[in-house]
Amino acid sequence: MNRMKWMFPFLVVCGVLALAFAADNPDFHKEQNGLLRHVVCFAFQENAKPEQVQGVVDAFLDLPNQIPFIVDIEWGTNVSPEGLDKGFTHCFVLTFKSAKDRDAYLPHPAHKEFGKSLSGLIKDVFVLDYWTK
Amino acid sequence: MNRMKWMFPFLVVCGVLALAFAADNPDFHKEQNGLLRHVVCFAFQENAKPEQVQGVVDAFLDLPNQIPFIVDIEWGTNVSPEGLDKGFTHCFVLTFKSAKDRDAYLPHPAHKEFGKSLSGLIKDVFVLDYWTK
Numbered sequence: 001m002n003r004m005k006w007m008f009p010f011l012v013v014c015g016v017l018a019l020a021f022a023a024d025n026p027d028f029h030k031e032q033n034g035l036l037r038h039v040v041c042f043a044f045q046e047n048a049k050p051e052q053v054q055g056v057v058d059a060f061l062d063l064p065n066q067i068p069f070i071v072d073i074e075w076g077t078n079v080s081p082e083g084l085d086k087g088f089t090h091c092f093v094l095t096f097k098s099a100k101d102r103d104a105y106l107p108h109p110a111h112k113e114f115g116k117s118l119s120g121l122i123k124d125v126f127v128l129d130y131w132t133k
Numbered sequence: 134m135n136r137m138k139w140m141f142p143f144l145v146v147c148g149v150l151a152l153a154f155a156a157d158n159p160d161f162h163k164e165q166n167g168l169l170r171h172v173v174c175f176a177f178q179e180n181a182k183p184e185q186v187q188g189v190v191d192a193f194l195d196l197p198n199q200i201p202f203i204v205d206i207e208w209g210t211n212v213s214p215e216g217l218d219k220g221f222t223h224c225f226v227l228t229f230k231s232a233k234d235r236d237a238y239l240p241h242p243a244h245k246e247f248g249k250s251l252s253g254l255i256k257d258v259f260v261l262d263y264w265t266k
């Protein structure tokens with residue numbers, strides 16, 4: 001059949017185009033070579049009790065046990081003397097290997113449940129994700 | 134001399150007190166066991182040209198060459214889909230081994246020079262430092 005005759009060259013052209021796209025797309029390289037950092041900062045409500053704040057920290061740090069594709073979690077409380085923290089006191093940096101993993105984390109039931117537990121305790125949230133270079 | 138007689142016990146007591154203080158002071162442990170992360174996020178002015186933004190990135194990444202006690206610098210541009218970035222597009226994470234090093238970095242001439250070069254280009258800055266645990 002005439003249609004079959006064109007199938008092989010057509011697939012070759014598709015393959016070449018896909019490779020060219022991947023080589024030219026910076027996101028592709030980042031996915032291959034870098035790590036995706038997910039920076040999350042919290043400002044707590046003034047009336048949040050220390051044990052409630054600790055509960056949020058503990059619950060956040062427990063997420064990698066429920067969501068194994070969080071490959072790392074690092075956190076700490078603000079000790080900057082510069083006064084440029086905009087009221088944020090807690091910083092958590094999660095690491096993913098791919099945007100796919102980050103995208104699976106965001107709607108994950110364990111993450112959603114954690115989000116619900118913040119209700120009434122959190123005054124403000126700052127989130128910024130970046131690829132390490 | 135009577136004074137000399139008390140010197141040895143006095144020094145022993147001083148040593149024991151110093152060790153007890155160190156063991157009880159969480160900052161001591163952090164300085165010994167953790168790293169100090171210095172998270173800096175920038176929002177650029179709308180009229181900042183791409184080459185000016187790149188100049189800021191290049192200058193920031195060059196700081197460890199001038200300030201060797203910056204033990205690591207990692208950076209990237211925001212790729213979060215969550216819309217909680219408050220307009221910040223660039224994130225830099227510097228690492229220090231001690232608060233002393235961070236405190237020497239802040240007023241360092243190379244850092245001051247870098248700060249001056251941001252004038253008119255930066256709309257907002259967010260800074261939060263934390264000890265890794």
